[in-house]
Amino acid sequence: MKAEALLDVAMPRSASPSRWRAYGRQFLQNGLGMFGAAISLLITAIALVAPLIAPYDPIQVNPDKIFEARSWSHWLGTDELGRDLFSRLIYGARISFFIGIVAVVFKTIVGTAVGLVTGYFEGAVDHVLMRLLDVLYAFPRTLLALLILAIVGPSIPALIFVIGLGGIPQFARIVRGAVLSAKQNEYVVAARSLGSTSSHILWRYLLPNVSAPILILSSLSLARAITAEASLSFLGLGVDPTLPTWGGMLRAGGPYLRLYPHLAIFPGLLIMLAVLGFNAMGDAIRDILDPRMLSRVRGGRAG
Amino acid sequence: MSLLEIRDLRKHFPVGEGLFSRNKGAVKAVDGVNLTVEEGETLGLVGESGCGKSTLGRTILRLIEPTGGEVIFQGKNLLAMPQRELRDMRRQMQIIFQDPYASLNPRMRVGDIVGEGLEIHKLAKGKAKRERVIELLHQVGLREEHYDRYPHEFSGGQRQRIGIARALAVNPKFIVCDEPVSSLDVSIQAQIINLLQELQEKMHLTYLFISHDLRVVEHISHRVAIMYLGKIVEIAKSDTIYQEAKHPYTRALLSAVPIPDMSKKKERVVLEGDVPSPVNPPSGCTFHPRCSYREAICDKIEPPLEFYAGGHGVSCHVFGPNKRA
Numbered sequence: 001m002k003a004e005a006l007l008d009v010a011m012p013r014s015a016s017p018s019r020w021r022a023y024g025r026q027f028l029q030n031g032l033g034m035f036g037a038a039i040s041l042l043i044t045a046i047a048l049v050a051p052l053i054a055p056y057d058p059i060q061v062n063p064d065k066i067f068e069a070r071s072w073s074h075w076l077g078t079d080e081l082g083r084d085l086f087s088r089l090i091y092g093a094r095i096s097f098f099i100g101i102v103a104v105v106f107k108t109i110v111g112t113a114v115g116l117v118t119g120y121f122e123g124a125v126d127h128v129l130m131r132l133l134d135v136l137y138a139f140p141r142t143l144l145a146l147l148i149l150a151i152v153g154p155s156i157p158a159l160i161f162v163i164g165l166g167g168i169p170q171f172a173r174i175v176r177g178a179v180l181s182a183k184q185n186e187y188v189v190a191a192r193s194l195g196s197t198s199s200h201i202l203w204r205y206l207l208p209n210v211s212a213p214i215l216i217l218s219s220l221s222l223a224r225a226i227t228a229e230a231s232l233s234f235l236g237l238g239v240d241p242t243l244p245t246w247g248g249m250l251r252a253g254g255p256y257l258r259l260y261p262h263l264a265i266f267p268g269l270l271i272m273l274a275v276l277g278f279n280a281m282g283d284a285i286r287d288i289l290d291p292r293m294l295s296r297v298r299g300g301r302a303g
Numbered sequence: 304m305s306l307l308e309i310r311d312l313r314k315h316f317p318v319g320e321g322l323f324s325r326n327k328g329a330v331k332a333v334d335g336v337n338l339t340v341e342e343g344e345t346l347g348l349v350g351e352s353g354c355g356k357s358t359l360g361r362t363i364l365r366l367i368e369p370t371g372g373e374v375i376f377q378g379k380n381l382l383a384m385p386q387r388e389l390r391d392m393r394r395q396m397q398i399i400f401q402d403p404y405a406s407l408n409p410r411m412r413v414g415d416i417v418g419e420g421l422e423i424h425k426l427a428k429g430k431a432k433r434e435r436v437i438e439l440l441h442q443v444g445l446r447e448e449h450y451d452r453y454p455h456e457f458s459g460g461q462r463q464r465i466g467i468a469r470a471l472a473v474n475p476k477f478i479v480c481d482e483p484v485s486s487l488d489v490s491i492q493a494q495i496i497n498l499l500q501e502l503q504e505k506m507h508l509t510y511l512f513i514s515h516d517l518r519v520v521e522h523i524s525h526r527v528a529i530m531y532l533g534k535i536v537e538i539a540k541s542d543t544i545y546q547e548a549k550h551p552y553t554r555a556l557l558s559a560v561p562i563p564d565m566s567k568k569k570e571r572v573v574l575e576g577d578v579p580s581p582v583n584p585p586s587g588c589t590f591h592p593r594c595s596y597r598e599a600i601c602d603k604i605e606p607p608l609e610f611y612a613g614g615h616g617v618s619c620h621v622f623g624p625n626k627r628a
Contacts, residue, residue, distance in 0.1 A: 186406035189366055190469065194420040195393035208410055 026288045033284020039277030043270075047093040056084035058091040058244045067260055079249075079263055080256060088244035089266060095245045096274075099159050100225040106164035108218045111171020112210070116202050118172065119179025130176070133169040141166035142231065149237040156239055163228045167221050174217060175210050182209035212289040220282035223275040230271050246271050304378060306509050307340040307363070307477060312372035314355075314362045318582055330581045332358040333369070334533035337608065340477070345503065345510040347524030347541070349517055349556065351578055355533040356513045357401075360479040363511070364396055365389060376477070394424050397470035401482035403462035407454040413440075413465055414450035420473040439468040443498060460491035464498070471502065477509045484519060496523055517560050521545055526614075529553045532581055532589040535608060539615035549615070549622040551594050588620065596621045 027033055046053070055075075062082030070077045076085040114133070118126040136144075145162040152158050182188065188205050196204075232238050233247025241248055246267040253263030313336075315329035332355040340346050350356045361367045363374050365381055374381040376396065384392065400406035407416055418436045421427040427435045437447045443464040454462060463483060470478055480499065484492040500523060502508060514520050520527055521541060528538040529552065537550040548554050555572040574593050579585050585592050591601040600620050608618040609625055620627045 185408075186400045186402055187408040189361075190398070190400065190406055190466075191408075191419070193364055193366055193393060193396075193398045194469070194473065195390040195423050196419075197390070200423075205408060 023288050027284060030284040030287070032280045033287075036277045036280025036282075036284065039273060040281055043093055043274055043277065044097065046090055047097045050090045050094045054084075054087040054090045056087040058083060058088040059242055067256075070262075076266055077260075077262060079252065085263065085266060088249060089246070089270060092244040092246045092249060092267065093270070093274075095156075095239065095243055096226055096229055096247070096271075099156060099163065099229045099239075099245075100222055103160045103163035103225045103229075104167075104218050104222050106160060107167035107171055107221070108214060110164070111168045112175050112207075112214055114168065114172040115175025115177075115210070116179055116206060119176035120183060120198065120202055120206065126176075130172070133172050136165070137169035137173075141228070145228070145232060146235070146237060149232065154232075154237050154239060159229060159232060159239065162232075163225050166228075167224070170221075171214070171217060174213050178210040178213055179206050182206050185209075216282065216286040216289055219285050220279065223278035223282065226271065226274055226278070246274075305339040306342040306377065307338075307511075308373075308375040309336055309338040309363060310373040310375070312336045312338075312359070312362060312374060313370045314358055314367060315370045328582050331355075331533045331584060332581060333362055334584075336372075336530075336533075336535055338528060338535065338538070340509060340511060342476070342509055343503075343507055344525040345512050345523050347520035347527040348511060348513045348530060349515065349520050349527060350530035352515060353578060353581070354530045355581070356515075356530050357481055359530070360398070360481050360511060360513050364393075364398055364479060366398070391424075394420075394473040395475055396477045396479070397473065397475040398479040398481060399463075399466050399470050399483045401485050403459050403466060403486065404454075406466050407462055409454055411453075412450070413445075413452050413454065413457075416454070416465060417468045417472055420469065424473055426473065436468075436472070439472055442471065442502070443468045444494075459487050460494060463487060463491075463495055467495075467498065467502070471506070474506075475508070477511070480510055480512045482514055483512075485514065485516065492519065499523065517556060529556065532578065532584050534589065534618065535616070536590065536618045537616065538608070540613065543613065543615050547615075549611075549617040550590075550619050551596050551622070552590050588618075600627055 027037075060083060062078070065074075065078050065082035066080055068074055068078040068082070074084050074086065076089070079085055079088070114129055118129050144166060148162045148165075149158055183201075183206060185205075188201060191201050191205055229238065229245065230247030230250065233245050234251045236251065238245055238248050238251075241252065249267040250264050250271070253260070253265075253267065256263055312333055313331070314333040315331050318328050318330060334355075336359060338346070348356050348359065358367060362369045363381075365374070369382060372382065376392070379392075381389065381392065411419075414433065414436050417439055418427075418432045421432050421435060433450070437450060440446065440449055445461065445464055445468070449457075449461075449465075454465065457465065466483075483499070484495050487495060496519065499510070503510065510523075512520060512523055524541045526538065527541050527544045528535050529544070529550065530536070531552050537544070537548065537553045539547075544553065545557065548557055551572075552574075555574050558570060558572040572595075576593050579589065579592060585602065587600070587602040587604055588594070588597075588606050591597045594601065598621060604620070604627075606618045606620045606623060606627075608616045609623050610616045611624050617623045
């Protein structure tokens with residue numbers, strides 16, 4: 001143990017696959033991170049097995065059961081169309097999550113690809129792409145989303161697209177910066193001198209170098225994607241209102257807030273909990289992968 | 304025919320270039336270099352830091368795209384070569400780096416680092432690759448069990464050996480050694496230099512050996528070229544440089560080399576001032592502001608590299624073969 005610690009000090013540049021195991025251990029010791037991971041996992045699990053645990057069909061309308069109070073048959077009561085609130089919340093996790101995760105995957109892939117290409121090749125491609133992304137970045141995200149959804153009409157693919165689109169400049173900029181510094185490494189020059197193709201260098205040398213910032217950014221942006229979906233649904237630009245999403249349910253419960261507050265409170269609580277969970281997990285991942293940022297935030301205590 | 308012939312090679316790095324800003328000038332890192340390298344020889348390239356010697360080495364291999372000139376390698380101009388052909392050509396010419404820490408990918412095993420060239424050029428795969436890599440490890444003084452280790456488990460000297468094995472894997476003819484021993488302990492320096500010489504004899508290699516350390520270059524080189532502000536100011540056989548240096552800059556450099564013999568007194572030439580900015584180099588001979596022998600002509604006309612008998616080239620109005628001052 002002692003010798004190991006000594007070795008770490010003597011060789012600060014050491015980095016090998018075994019460090020991922022060390023990161024894993026650090027994560028297990030991070031209380032807030034584990035709390036976030038537990039919530040995220042729980043919600044993900046619920047989303048995955050929704051049909052097995054939901055007691056009712058979330059879309060089934062029951063005109064004779066509207067606004068029922070909590071009971072043994074309807075744990076959280078029913079909404080204005082007599083649909084079971086509990087079942088709708090469970091299915092809502094499914095759609096909200098699906099949109100959030102696919103949107104994050106979309107912006108991660110596109111942003112990373114743009115960042116890799118612009119950072120590696122620089123020159124005209126870099127100028128043109130990055131200026132385009134600057135324009136995108138300068139545009140308020142929600143406004144842009146409203147604009148696009150107003151033109152193409154709300155649908156799940158359209159929602160994924162607009163939620164992902166706003167995050168692309170951020171990914172591209174961070175990846176580009178990391179690539180600009182990583183490609184100066186002499187081992188990248190060595191790979192070129194051996195005759196590696198550009199794509200080989202991008203895949204094998206540069207992508208692994210930028211994997212940490214990508215992971216941090218995508219885990220943090222998952223919470224943001226879920227709020228974005230909820231906000232757009234709340235504004236009435238989400239998916240088909242009969243489909244249960246948390247944002248959509250929040251909106252639907254709005255008019256009855258005085259009489260039946262639980263219709264809005266439960267989806268609102270779930271959105272809050274999910275965002276909290278993903279943010280806590282993302283923060284923990286960032287603290288572990290980027291210790292320098294930790295010491296900046298906490299006044300150098302970690303240094 | 305020489306193995307490598309460099310004609311009027313130039314690399315200017317633009318300063319303050321952008322989409323909307325006007326070009327404000329250029330750093331002339333390599334500014335009209337002519338050199339030939341014969342097969343089997345070691346050409347030493349010496350100069351202060353920032354004089355463009357590393358840039359020259361990398362420009363020859365087209366790891367940095369030159370601004371102009373020609374690099375004729377085995378009769379073919381590398382600078383006119385399309386990328387695909389150049390990638391095949393890279394088998395013939397390799398580079399060894401200064402920093403043994405930065406030059407090895409920390410995420411790859413030694414065996415994969417050394418064997419990468421074999422895979423890129425489809426020279427060996429699987430078991431054959433492993434055998435060839437182990438053979439290479441033996442050649443550079445490493446052992447078979449190092450195959451599956453990661454670079455951070457090695458010392459600087461061992462890492463440099465890994466870098467050499469990587470360069471040798473593709474059976475190159477020509478290797479640019481870019482200050483390969485500058486970041487090593489003196490005791491390790493000698494080992495690496497001896498290894499390089501041994502490999503040169505065995506495999507008939509040609510080296511361009513870049514260094515700022517005249518002592519090291521003296522030991523390994525057949526000929527030595529002295530570089531100042533992107534230009535070659537003197538070139539000659541190794542003995543000639545050390546005994547009959549002509550250019551005032553070369554003599555200043557030589558006087559800075561420590562001699563272990565205390566009884567020998569020697570004249571110490573101390574240069575005044577710093578190396579001028581390569582963005583805006585001095586007129587005429589770029590060395591004239593620091594030269595104690597300067598004449599009226601020196602800040603007006605640039606002295607060409609002119610040759611004494613025996614291939615001793617000097618670029619100086621005062622000490623060159625055709626005195627003009």
